[in-house]
Amino acid sequence: MSEERLKIGVFDSGFGGLTVLRALLRRLPELDFLYLGDTARLPYGSKSQSTIARYALSSTRFLIEQGAEFLVIACNTASALALDEIRASTTLPVLGVIDTGVNEAQSGTRTRDILVIGTDATIGSHAYARASRARGLRAMEKACPLLVPLVEEGWTDHPVAAEVVRIYLSELLAQAAVAGLKPDTLVLGCTHYPLLRGAIEAAVPPGIRVIDSAEATADRVARTLEPRPESAAGTGERRFFATDSVEKFQSLGTRFLGSSIRNIELVDLGG
Amino acid sequence: MSEERLKIGVFDSGFGGLTVLRALLRRLPELDFLYLGDTARLPYGSKSQSTIARYALSSTRFLIEQGAEFLVIACNTASALALDEIRASTTLPVLGVIDTGVNEAQSGTRTRDILVIGTDATIGSHAYARASRARGLRAMEKACPLLVPLVEEGWTDHPVAAEVVRIYLSELLAQAAVAGLKPDTLVLGCTHYPLLRGAIEAAVPPGIRVIDSAEATADRVARTLEPRPESAAGTGERRFFATDSVEKFQSLGTRFLGSSIRNIELVDLGG
Numbered sequence: 252m253s254e255e256r257l258k259i260g261v262f263d264s265g266f267g268g269l270t271v272l273r274a275l276l277r278r279l280p281e282l283d284f285l286y287l288g289d290t291a292r293l294p295y296g297s298k299s300q301s302t303i304a305r306y307a308l309s310s311t312r313f314l315i316e317q318g319a320e321f322l323v324i325a326c327n328t329a330s331a332l333a334l335d336e337i338r339a340s341t342t343l344p345v346l347g348v349i350d351t352g353v354n355e356a357q358s359g360t361r362t363r364d365i366l367v368i369g370t371d372a373t374i375g376s377h378a379y380a381r382a383s384r385a386r387g388l389r390a391m392e393k394a395c396p397l398l399v400p401l402v403e404e405g406w407t408d409h410p411v412a413a414e415v416v417r418i419y420l421s422e423l424l425a426q427a428a429v430a431g432l433k434p435d436t437l438v439l440g441c442t443h444y445p446l447l448r449g450a451i452e453a454a455v456p457p458g459i460r461v462i463d464s465a466e467a468t469a470d471r472v473a474r475t476l477e478p479r480p481e482s483a484a485g486t487g488e489r490r491f492f493a494t495d496s497v498e499k500f501q502s503l504g505t506r507f508l509g510s511s512i513r514n515i516e517l518v519d520l521g522g
Numbered sequence: 523m524s525e526e527r528l529k530i531g532v533f534d535s536g537f538g539g540l541t542v543l544r545a546l547l548r549r550l551p552e553l554d555f556l557y558l559g560d561t562a563r564l565p566y567g568s569k570s571q572s573t574i575a576r577y578a579l580s581s582t583r584f585l586i587e588q589g590a591e592f593l594v595i596a597c598n599t600a601s602a603l604a605l606d607e608i609r610a611s612t613t614l615p616v617l618g619v620i621d622t623g624v625n626e627a628q629s630g631t632r633t634r635d636i637l638v639i640g641t642d643a644t645i646g647s648h649a650y651a652r653a654s655r656a657r658g659l660r661a662m663e664k665a666c667p668l669l670v671p672l673v674e675e676g677w678t679d680h681p682v683a684a685e686v687v688r689i690y691l692s693e694l695l696a697q698a699a700v701a702g703l704k705p706d707t708l709v710l711g712c713t714h715y716p717l718l719r720g721a722i723e724a725a726v727p728p729g730i731r732v733i734d735s736a737e738a739t740a741d742r743v744a745r746t747l748e749p750r751p752e753s754a755a756g757t758g759e760r761r762f763f764a765t766d767s768v769e770k771f772q773s774l775g776t777r778f779l780g781s782s783i784r785n786i787e788l789v790d791l792g793g
Contacts, residue, residue: 291573292563297674299767302562397682400671403568411668411689415682496570521792 256487257476258283260319262310265293266500267399267442268325269507271348274469275323276489279476283487285317288504289520291494294399295328296370296441303372307333308340309520313492315341323472324348327369327440327464331378344475348442351471352464353382356436359460360388364432366423366459367392369440370399379440391432392440393423402443403503407450416450424455438462446507491515527758528747529554531590533581536564537771538670538713539596540778542619545740546594547760550747554758556588559775560791562765565670566599567641567712574643578604579611580791584763586612594743595619598640598711598735602649615746619713622742623735624653627707630731631659635703637694637730638663640711641670650711662703663711664694673714674774678721687721695726709733717778762786 259279261272265288272286289295289310295303307329311322322345324330324337330347338345356365367379367390374394383390398419401412420437427434437459439445445463452461493500497515504512530550532543536559543557560566560581566574578600582593593616595601595608601618609616627636638650638661645665654661669690672683691708698705708730710716716734723732764771768786775783 291569293568297564297770298562299770302766396675397668397671397677400668404667406668411682411686414685418682495573499568499570 256281256283257320258285258318259321259323259472260311260314260317261286261323261325262289262307262314262329263287263326263442264289264295264306264328266290266504266507269504270442270445270465271323271325271468273508274465275472278469278473280486281484283489285314285319285490285492287314287492287518288500289494290496290500291520294370295326296372296399297396298372300332300376303328304333304336308336311337311340313518313520315343317490317492319343321472322346323468325442325465325468327373327442331373331376346468346472346475348464348468349378349382349440351468352438352440352462353379353386353388354471355462355464355467356383356438357386357388359462360436362433362435363387364389364391364427364434365436365438366390366427366434367438367440368395368398368419368423368444370394371396373440379438389432391423391427391430391434393419393426395419398447399441399443402446405506407446412447413450413453416447417454420451420454434459436460436462439464492518494518494520527552527554528591529556529589530592530594530743531582531585531588532557532594532596533560533578533585533600534558534597534713535560535566535577535599537561537775537778540775541713541716541736542594542596542739544779545736546743549740549744551757552755554760556585556590556761556763558585558763558789559771560765561767561771562791565641566597567643567670568667569643571603571647574599575604575607579607582608582611584789584791586614588761588763590614592743593617594739596713596736596739598644598713602644602647617739617743617746619735619739620649620653620711622739623709623711623733624650624657624659625742626733626735626738627654627709628657628659630733631707633704633706634658635660635662635698635705636707636709637661637698637705638709638711639666639669639690639694639715641665642667644711650709660703662694662698662701662705664690664697666690669718670712670714673717676777678717683718684721684724687718688725691722691725705730707731707733710735763789765789765791
């Protein structure tokens with residue numbers, strides 16, 4: 252470990268946040284990264300606000316104890332429901348995926364009407380609608396609870412996934428039309444969804460731009476850290492922590508990170 | 523509370539065990555029932571043995587503290603992976619759903635070849651295969667991880683559910699044929715699956731008997747408790763406990779129990 256390299260803690264309930272880490276590693280290979288997947292308690296997306304906040308706080312506390320100096324909440328559900336609690340618990344900078352996704356939507360939309368898909372908890376929180384309203388955008392949101400299980404089953408290029416995506420998105424487009432919205436942007440409000448990008452792009456009319464908040468978040472982190480010190484070179488340290496089976500983390504996580512994961516450490520957060 | 527009425531503790535990771543409770547209430551309405559759904563930590567089906575055992579032990583300990591005198595593990599995953607630990611932790615009688623399901627299969631099969639479907643963790647444990655082998659049956663097992671999310675999304679009568687069930691079962695039937703099995707029985711090794719019974723029966727060849735372990739377990743409990751005391755009359759007390767949102771437990775649980783649920787108590791098992 253080097254004294255000069257910033258250590259970034261990336262937190263998700265499971266594997267999806269590895270899509271954010273993947274985007275971060277491409278932009279900031281020289282930094283140290285700690286990743287925690289709270290896999291013993293996933294999924295967060297179907298749980299209540301107080302339970303999600305409790306889980307997220309114990310997770311980020313762990314990352315801080317491990318030396319994280321900058322926290323990325325790479326989980327839409329935790330960003331939607333626990334960001335205030337996390338920020339109140341630390342003096343470190345904390346970045347969530349929702350603001351970054353909506354900022355990216357704002358920078359590209361011409362109609363100022365956007366669509367958002369996510370888990371039950373993320374959508375039920377209306378965090379995307381609030382963040383959109385604050386930027387003068389109108390958002391139509393829809394929970395798509397079957398998409399995470401489809402990704403975890405590995406059916407990302409499967410006709411069933413295409414059909415489920417088509418059903419959810421046609422319902423969302425119909426709702427938007429009824430409300431008089433003319434959306435030109437779709438925000439993927441869950442870090443699992445980039446793996447279904449093909450099916451999603453096939454299910455929306457041409458001209459709708461699909462935003463992956465993993466990429467948007469990594470861009471934001473990279474901009475926040477500029478200018479980087481001269482000493483920034485080489486490859487930093489990567490440590491992976493999981494609260495459940497390291498074998499499962501290794502096999503499933505590799506699909507999300509796009510490269511193999513070694514040295515996963517099992518941690519007990521008392522859940 | 524009456525001194526004479528037996529208090530039965532029913533435990534599941536979530537809502538599926540309510541199909542077992544429903545079958546129990548039909549047979550033993552005069553008894554007291556405590557039901558705990560460990561909804562803050564569900565689903566168990568995708569987690570590791572040590573995590574499942576830890577969660578199951580803290581859950582059954584809670585039911586015992588609340589006065590349970592007989593424990594029904596109404597969760598296939600916990601029955602597969604934590605029954606020994608639960609039995610070692612208490613002197614109370616403990617009944618799991620796996621032995622009862624396989625006993626029921628044994629009593630009806632002529633070919634002695636059976637099929638079993640369940641969650642990743644249940645199937646990965648091979649608990650059904652072991653229980654079958656111990657009874658001289660051959661079992662072909664298959665994990666069907668999308669079925670629980672489909673039930674929880676409410677898509678039980680949906681074409682997508684029919685298609686997913688058809689894909690899983692045709693793969694299972696093909697595996698069984700390759701192995702030279704001639705199955706005449708299919709055990710539903712997850713308490714969510716009875717809600718997909720229509721789609722499941724449509725996807726298997728005629729002549730395959732479908733066994734719902736909820737019904738088999740309730741039969742077994744009723745037989746274990748016979749003869750019941752003369753004082754057995756009227757309706758006993760029912761208490762419901764959940765570790766996450768009581769509102770969600772009420773709305774989703776009602777679908778599984780088949781009648782409305784009142785007075786759900788939120789408990790914190792420290793997860």
